[in-house]
Amino acid sequence: MTVSRVLRNRGDVSEATREKVLEAARTLGYVPNKIAGALASQRVNLVGVIIPSLSNLVFPEVLSGISAELEDTGLQPVVGVTNYRPDKEEAVLYEMLSWRPSGVIIAGLEHTEAARAMLENAGVPVVEIMDVDGEGVDSVVGISHRRAGRHMAEAIIAAGYRKIGFLGTKMPEDHRARKRFEGFSEGLAAAGLTVNDTEFYSGGSALLKGREMTQAILARSPELDFLYYSNDMIGAGGLLWCLENGYDVPERLGLAGFNGVDLLEGLPRRLATMDACRREIGRKAAEIIAGRPHSGMIGGEVIELEPVLQLGDTIRRR
Amino acid sequence: MTVSRVLRNRGDVSEATREKVLEAARTLGYVPNKIAGALASQRVNLVGVIIPSLSNLVFPEVLSGISAELEDTGLQPVVGVTNYRPDKEEAVLYEMLSWRPSGVIIAGLEHTEAARAMLENAGVPVVEIMDVDGEGVDSVVGISHRRAGRHMAEAIIAAGYRKIGFLGTKMPEDHRARKRFEGFSEGLAAAGLTVNDTEFYSGGSALLKGREMTQAILARSPELDFLYYSNDMIGAGGLLWCLENGYDVPERLGLAGFNGVDLLEGLPRRLATMDACRREIGRKAAEIIAGRPHSGMIGGEVIELEPVLQLGDTIRRR
DNA sequence: CCCGTCGCCGTTATCGCTAACATAGCGCTT
DNA sequence: AAGCGCTATGTTAGCGATAACGGCGACGGG
Structure with a gap:
């Protein structure tokens, strides 16, 4: 003793x-x-963090926000990766809960029924992150991807673009990309426009795919005057391709991505994007987990962050 | 029961x-x-994985190799991040060992004395990864960064470059970058050459830093005819800058990076690089941990992988 | 001088599971 | 009818720590 x-x-x-x-x-x-x-003590200083992927760049950033916030709380994050597969998510969650962590931070609001039940009965604080468009189990920290897409559509229309293409991932399980697309379409629809052409990819070097998709979509629909990419990486590839091929960006052709990754700063021209508040999401989520025992076990808070539109150099300014 | x-x-x-x-x-x-x-069972299905950073892109790839290999062994990786700080490494290791994992995979061969002692007495398989230039505690899987640097120096000299600059990170604790630099210098010395100028950075967007450093070093030493970057990201930034500023690459100025990240495929020109066998390192390390119980507890294997030099389009060919 | 308090350290009983062994029931042989 | 070999299930005793409480000097006030 x-x-x-x-x-x-x-x-x-x-x-x-x-x-x-x-x-x-x-x-x-x-x-x-x-x-x-x-x-013996019924206390475990671990916090389960469940994310779809580590190669997306976005998630390591969220993680670093979480680690930073947890740094001197005595809590430690334990990471599980699902590869965007709901069944894997369920398995990882089960595995984590069987270690009785002090809290769970999990990406997204969409889970299998079993996973949702586990989260509800876990008996520990749960924070669903990245997305606020939907019903959470307990606390939620994120941005509205639907509104982000809509917002981007409005900015594009305001800048005078009319023939708009969308380029994104083929993943049906990437709900946030889907919601952005839906919001984007709604935004266009509100102005009587539609997405004129789309192009999807999966796997491989995102930068390269961005190039290839851009070439493909412009070959097919040369009349397009704006390309909206579902992430910055393919957007960067597209930007490089457009510049090399003499497109007049942003006059003849506007471009925008999503995420606000700092890689963009090194590009010849600053791609328009929208900051997804990744570190901030991590911080807030960790704060909820760490603070819960003190703050009287309230639970169920929803924190919506506001992504900031950065016009960069690829949307023309009026 | x-x-x-x-x-x-x-x-x-x-x-x-x-x-x-x-x-x-x-x-x-x-x-x-x-x-x-x-x-009760004195068995834990966790494998501790300790790496310096998640934002380096290299480590998520190693991780994905580890996960893939562990996938159906019933073992689960648990990640700890040290931010390149030896004291943090020691703390993370202590924390991990207190959960009695089935094995430990840890980046690098350099540890504090206490950390080394812990690894030696852990009583479980330990695999030190990424680097083979030094003395390991148990098993080791990696490449020789010293030889990689030397090899690059030889290729550069063979291609006829003579005035050589080096651009890298300022981190004293990044032993692998240091070893590459040492090997590189040795390689040059063997041909009677030295590194003519150097430039170091820390923090920030690597792509942007690559640009800035390239501009700085070429302003200071315009006679340079080759730039060796300690990683692909700053190399990519440098490449973009050189192309924009009308440098004749690879004739007037050669460039090379290190790692073989797939981002390079999307660049206007393929940067010369050396594949660090990241996924393969992860796989082999996980294989050792997973296989040890069966293979009669031998231990102490050293697996040296051979990085492959890819000349790309930024080293001139004879 | 007694008793309450305080500082320090020890004892005991869990925590929820599994290893190892014990037992029960069954069919079959001898 | 006893004995054997199975299979299917139950019992017991930890695993290595901590919670909760108990004990024992020393000290001080009444």
Whole structure:
């Protein structure tokens, strides 16, 4: 017991014995067994974080926001990756909950029925992140992708573009990209316009795909005067291709992406984009998990962040 | 016990009771407590993975190799990030070992003394990855960065470049970048050459930094005819800058990066690089951890992978 | 001088599961 | 009818920590 007290800095132990314990622990190379500790105390200093992918650049940024916020709370994030597959998400969630974490942060609002039930019965704070367009289980932190798409459509129309193409991912499970597209279409519809042509991809180097898709869509529909990309990476590829092929950007052809990745700063021209508040989302989510025990177990907060439209150099200004 | 047997698929249980148990578990929403399970069985299906950063693109790729290999072994990776800080590495390692994982995969061969001691006494397989230039604790999977640098130097010299600049990160704790630089310098020295000028950066958008550094180094040393970048991202920034500013690449000025990230495929010209075998490193490391229990606890293997030089379009060919 | 308080440390009983062994019931042989 | 070998299920004793409480000097006030 005395050892336990020393190693956790809890309860009083005389300075003399404390020293002796630490000394002994050091020479023995003793590492306490958290498994036993967690079982006895019913407390686990882990927070489960479930995201669709690590190669998307967006999620590592969210993670870094989470880590930063958790840094000195004694909590530790544990990451699970679903590859955008609902069944994998369910499995990862089950696995995580079986370790009884102090909280769960999970991307998106769409889950299998079983996953939703698990989240509801987990008995720990749950934060669904990235997206606020829908019904959450507990707390929600994110942006409205639908409104983001709509907002972009309005900006494009205001800038005078009329023949609009959309380029995106082929993933049916990327609900946020889907919602952006829907919002975008609505925004166009409100002005009596529609998306004139679309192009989708999956897998491979996004930058390269951006080039290829741009070439393809412009070959097919040369009349287009604006291309809206569902992420910055393919947008960057498209931008490079357009510049190389002598398109007059943004006069003849406007371009925009989504996310606000800092990679864009190094491009020859600043691609129009919308910041998805990635780090901020991570921070807020972690804050809810870390703060919950103190703040009287309220739960169910919904925090909607406002993505900021950055016109950059690829949407003409009036 | 019967429930335990059903849920672990271990031992024989009649089909009838198995069904009843599963049914009950489902309606109760029962999730077994792995903490108690792990304590009792002294087995934990987690593998600790410790890496310096998630924003480097390289590490998510290693991770994806690890996940893929672990996919159906019943093992699960748990990621810890050190931000290139040795003290953080030590803390993360301690935290991980206190959960008694089935194995540890850790980037690099350089650790604090305490961390090394922990790895030695962990009593589980340890794989140090990315780098083979040094002494490992147990198994090692990686490439020789020193040789990679040297190899690049030789290729550059063979192509006839003579006035060579080096651009890299300012991080003293990035031992692999340092080793590449040392090997590179050795390679030049062997031909009676030296690095004519250097430029270092830290933080910020790598692509943008690549531009800025390239501009700076060429302004200061216009006679340079080759720029070696310590990673592909700054190399890509440099390439874009050179093309925009009318440099004749690769005739007047050659360029090369390091890593072989697939982003390069979307650039206007293919940057010369060297593949760091990232996914492969992840796979092999995971394979060692997963295979160890079977293969008779040998341990101590060193797997050196061969990075392949890709000349691309930015080193002139003879 | 007694008793309450405080500081420090030890004892006991869990936590929820699994390893290892025990038992019950059945069919079959001897 | 007893004994054997199965299979299917139950019992017991931990795993290594912590919560909760208990004990024991020392000290100080009445």
